Amino acid sequence: MKxxxxxRKNIRRLKPYSAxxxxxxxxxxxxxxxxxxxxxxxxxxxxxxxxYPDPEARELRRVAARLWRLRAGQxxxxxxxxELISYLITTFGGPVLFPVPTFSMYGIIAQALGEDAVSVPxxxxxxxxVDGMLAAVRKHRPKLVFLSSPNNPTGNSFSTERIMRIVDxxxxxxxxxxxxxxxxxxxxxxxxLGDHENVTVMRTLSKVGFAALRVGMLIGRxxxxxxxxxxRLPFNVSALSQAVAVEALKNFSEVKKALKMIRKERExxxxxxxxxxxxxxxxxxxxxxxxxxxxxxxxxxxxLTRGVLVRYLGPAxxxxxRVTVGTPEENGIFLAALREALRRGRQ
Ligand code: PMP
Numbered sequence: 242m243k244x245x246x247x248x249r250k251n252i253r254r255l256k257p258y259s260a261x262x263x264x265x266x267x268x269x270x271x272x273x274x275x276x277x278x279x280x281x282x283x284x285x286x287x288x289x290x291x292x293y294p295d296p297e298a299r300e301l302r303r304v305a306a307r308l309w310r311l312r313a314g315q316x317x318x319x320x321x322x323x324e325l326i327s328y329l330i331t332t333f334g335g336p337v338l339f340p341v342p343t344f345s346m347y348g349i350i351a352q353a354l355g356e357d358a359v360s361v362p363x364x365x366x367x368x369x370x371v372d373g374m375l376a377a378v379r380k381h382r383p384k385l386v387f388l389s390s391p392n393n394p395t396g397n398s399f400s401t402e403r404i405m406r407i408v409d410x411x412x413x414x415x416x417x418x419x420x421x422x423x424x425x426x427x428x429x430x431x432x433x434l435g436d437h438e439n440v441t442v443m444r445t446l447s448k449v450g451f452a453a454l455r456v457g458m459l460i461g462r463x464x465x466x467x468x469x470x471x472x473r474l475p476f477n478v479s480a481l482s483q484a485v486a487v488e489a490l491k492n493f494s495e496v497k498k499a500l501k502m503i504r505k506e507r508e509x510x511x512x513x514x515x516x517x518x519x520x521x522x523x524x525x526x527x528x529x530x531x532x533x534x535x536x537x538x539x540x541x542x543x544x545l546t547r548g549v550l551v552r553y554l555g556p557a558x559x560x561x562x563r564v565t566v567g568t569p570e571e572n573g574i575f576l577a578a579l580r581e582a583l584r585r586g587r588q
Contacts (some may be wrong), residue, residue, distance in 0.1 A: 249334040257471040260296040294480035314463040322445045322457030338383035347387040367395040369403040384413040391421040396525030421527035454482040543582025
């Protein structure tokens with residue numbers, strides 16, 4: 242498969258912004274301040290805040306590549322994976338295909354960029370409706386298919402066999418968004434990259450304790466990364482984010498300890514929800530649980546008056562709410578507030 246053939250015409254001839262790093266003694270070429278790091282930020286004092294960040298995020302890509310046993314050229318860091326979704330659609334254009342309900346930004350960015358978005362409802366178990374997806378692939382010939390697995394907001398992973406049938410049938414790129422993979426207990430889909438030329442994977446640090454950094458990664462074949470890099474805005478990942486992300490990835494075994502606690506707590510929260518009258522939780526492989534609760538909007542408000550904020554998902558999932566797994570204490574407060582809100586609602 243030739244990536245070039247899939248690109249929008251205007252992207253084929255596009256050269257990426259050039260930000261050369263020229264070694265020098267006095268650097269006065271880029272309108273930076275000569276005054277650097279305040280001492281109160283000493284722990285991060287190696288970061289030169291007066292200069293632009295490494296435009297290529299080399300250390301971050303190197304450390305990520307080592308963690309995932311890939312080459313640095315297979316990784317493109319973004320200002321969150323949101324930015325990478327935007328870059329993918331800017332690079333390849335539409336139609337963009339995705340199942341629903343899913344992460345809303347695939348549709349929002351496609352629409353914002355004037356590209357056609359095609360959605361196919363998930364089946365009743367929230368798995369991919371593979372016949373519906375394959376029919377949409379044949380009819381619309383999407384340039385991009387987005388599959389969030391585990392899926393937000395349903396929490397389940399899609400069956401690998403169904404994902405593979407869509408991968409095999411697609412002439413465009415299939416993006417497997419693994420924002421929640423660290424909670425799934427599975428190994429994820431990075432191993433597909435070698436054998437499946439139209440697969441690319443997204444990961445993010447946002448769900449594993451570093452949402453404030455805004456660091457996501459697009460992971461795939463080097464010519465795809467090179468193509469998407471053409472539309473990347475210069476210095477898209479800040480130096481502080483790069484520096485903290487490097488430390489986070491270097492110490493990923495520490496990060497994993499928190500993930501293990503969240504997974505354990507997810508199971509406790511799931512049982513608590515299951516034991517709650519009027520509530521049906523769905524099994525989750527992510528760091529949140531979707532639960533069916535009848536009049537979701539009223540329960541949402543009932544929780545909020547008790548100081549607990551969960552996610553109301555609107556008309557797409559009218560009778561469901563989504564709750565993020567918190568600390569044991571937070572989950573206890575949530576469950577007590579939920580039971581109270583439901584009791585009040587029934588009176
Ligand atoms: N993909 C999915 C499936 C998500 O749920 C989210 C965030 N809610 C994102 C991507 C965006 O993540 P980031 O913070 O890296 O932009």
